[in-house]
Amino acid sequence: MTITLEPPAPVLAAVAGGGSFPIRRVFCVGRNYAAHAREMGRDPDREPPFFFTKWAETVVPDGAIVPYPQATTDFQYEAELVVAIGKGGRNIPVESALDHVFGYAAGLDMTRRDLQLQARAQGRPWDTGKNVEASSPLGLIHPAAEIGHISRGFITLDCAGQVKQSADITDLIWPVADVIAILSGLYRLEPGDLIYTGTPAGVGPVVPGDKLIVEIEGLTAVTVTIGQPLE
Numbered sequence: 001m002t003i004t005l006e007p008p009a010p011v012l013a014a015v016a017g018g019g020s021f022p023i024r025r026v027f028c029v030g031r032n033y034a035a036h037a038r039e040m041g042r043d044p045d046r047e048p049p050f051f052f053t054k055w056a057e058t059v060v061p062d063g064a065i066v067p068y069p070q071a072t073t074d075f076q077y078e079a080e081l082v083v084a085i086g087k088g089g090r091n092i093p094v095e096s097a098l099d100h101v102f103g104y105a106a107g108l109d110m111t112r113r114d115l116q117l118q119a120r121a122q123g124r125p126w127d128t129g130k131n132v133e134a135s136s137p138l139g140l141i142h143p144a145a146e147i148g149h150i151s152r153g154f155i156t157l158d159c160a161g162q163v164k165q166s167a168d169i170t171d172l173i174w175p176v177a178d179v180i181a182i183l184s185g186l187y188r189l190e191p192g193d194l195i196y197t198g199t200p201a202g203v204g205p206v207v208p209g210d211k212l213i214v215e216i217e218g219l220t221a222v223t224v225t226i227g228q229p230l231e
């Protein structure tokens with residue numbers, strides 16, 4: 001039997017110390033910092049987390065040029081702590097959730113905000129606002145076996161030389177273990193899955209030429225540059 005098309009190459013992420021991590025799926029948490037929920041016009045109190053997904057192929061590495069995407073005039077940064085899942089499971093208890101973590105990285109959930117907000121207002125899916133080509137920059141994955149688990153420490157985003165987002169991982173409404181427990185109640189998590197855990201307040205737009213740097217305490221920074229729109 002012949003395969004009619006060339007299968008796509010796996011999407012690989014670099015691991016600190018060498019090797020690569022094959023990315024299976026990308027899950028993202030909406031609104032996981034109270035101040036960001038407020039800036040988006042929502043009440044963060046006691047709302048359970050919700051999730052959306054992006055293709056694995058939206059992940060691009062440190063140093064990438066992220067082309068300004070088509071069909072938007074409001075492309076925005078969202079700095080995020082990213083969890084790489086190493087061990088799968090369904091209905092994972094919060095007490096053992098961190099056992100499923102392979103490692104952590106700094107990342108960006110780049111967003112066509114105009115399309116996201118239009119969809120939100122109309123009660124439509126967020127896909128065209130969120131699941132965007134090259135929209136998920138990811139830094140080096142640091143294995144938890146080497147650095148431990150990330151439960152505190154600064155998270156900052158610098159855009160074109162100015163600090164735009166500055167918070168602490170302790171500000172997460174739903175910490176990593178809770179996110180894994182809740183998400184695994186919706187899907188069986190698989191090795192290779194990534195979870196972008198949500199962004200702090202201070203999101204804003206980019207223009208071609210902007211350099212974005214996400215720094216998270218204990219992790220390697222991730223830097224990308226916004227490129228010209230693709231023809």
Ligand code: MN
Nearest residue numbers: 078109198199
């Ligand atoms: Mn996000």
